[in-house]
Amino acid sequence: MYPLRSVVLLLSLLFISCVQQTKKTAETSNEVLEKAPAYDTSDPQGMLTAIEHAYGGWGDLWKKGDVEFSYHYHDPILKKTDLSTERYLFGNEASYGRYTQHEINVMPEAKGEVIQYFDGEKTTVMQNGKISEDPQANAVGAFLRRANYFWFVMPYKLNDNGTLVSYEGPEEHNNIVYDKIKVTYDPALTGKEQNDVYILFVNPETKLIDRFYFSLPFMGVNEPVLIANYEYEAIDGQMISTKRTYFLPNAKGEYGTEPSLVQTMGNVRFGNGFTIENITE
Numbered sequence: 001m002y003p004l005r006s007v008v009l010l011l012s013l014l015f016i017s018c019v020q021q022t023k024k025t026a027e028t029s030n031e032v033l034e035k036a037p038a039y040d041t042s043d044p045q046g047m048l049t050a051i052e053h054a055y056g057g058w059g060d061l062w063k064k065g066d067v068e069f070s071y072h073y074h075d076p077i078l079k080k081t082d083l084s085t086e087r088y089l090f091g092n093e094a095s096y097g098r099y100t101q102h103e104i105n106v107m108p109e110a111k112g113e114v115i116q117y118f119d120g121e122k123t124t125v126m127q128n129g130k131i132s133e134d135p136q137a138n139a140v141g142a143f144l145r146r147a148n149y150f151w152f153v154m155p156y157k158l159n160d161n162g163t164l165v166s167y168e169g170p171e172e173h174n175n176i177v178y179d180k181i182k183v184t185y186d187p188a189l190t191g192k193e194q195n196d197v198y199i200l201f202v203n204p205e206t207k208l209i210d211r212f213y214f215s216l217p218f219m220g221v222n223e224p225v226l227i228a229n230y231e232y233e234a235i236d237g238q239m240i241s242t243k244r245t246y247f248l249p250n251a252k253g254e255y256g257t258e259p260s261l262v263q264t265m266g267n268v269r270f271g272n273g274f275t276i277e278n279i280t281e
Contacts, residue, residue: 054207118145
């Protein structure tokens with residue numbers, strides 16, 4: 001069995017396969033439709049389109065231009081936290097993170113402020129205003145900038161080209177009968193023998209993904225046994241997963257009652273006028 005704490009510390013590297021997919025642009029966006037797309041379990045690809053619509057639509061998000069929020073990434077077992085201010089540009093997937101607390105993934109032994117910035121082409125990591133020459137810190141920064149952005153736009157990325165989708169039937173959880181959708185990736189496009197797998201639990205009333213199981217081949221977790229639970233807030237026309245809790249199985253495959261990792265977002269603000277030139281200011 002894979003080491004539990006190692007997986008926790010690398011949960012920020014989730015969806016590595018996904019973030020290598022083609023960027024969503026204005027040309028690939030689906031504008032918000034006046035009439036909701038059909039949600040039909042016989043058409044799982046169409047279900048993903050209906051899910052996009054329920055979240056507010058990529059076209060609506062694209063028009064907002066950018067987002068800023070505070071991001072609290074907490075390990076309740078180790079009682080450690082990464083705390084950052086996150087900013088993203090939807091046009092080119094630029095991703096900025098300013099860490100005022102970094103005890104888990106981001107230079108945990110370093111002191112002072114850490115900044116990571118992906119401009120759409122390359123990533124720069126700075127500690128206390130100086131460019132980092134630490135290979136590990138730079139590699140983690142490159143992963144986090146893409147992964148954190150992906151988390152935010154996940155409902156729209158799941159329907160990218162190259163996804164393989166199937167309906168896996170209903171399953172009850174917390175007195176709700178969910179529709180399960182399996183999502184993975186075409187190995188002919190990813191070039192990977194073992195691709196990420198997600199089992200989405202979609203609430204048929206809200207069309208939101210309240211829960212999902214996933215694999216993490218990067219860490220040797222080849223079956224979708226890791227669990228994520230999402231809670232949402234409606235913010236400026238978008239459903240935002242402002243609280244995410246993760247549960248990891250022990251060596252016996254059992255899950256505890258308390259989460260292994262908790263992520264929360266606060267002060268979510270769209271349309272701040274950020275550009276490549278001013279997003280780091």
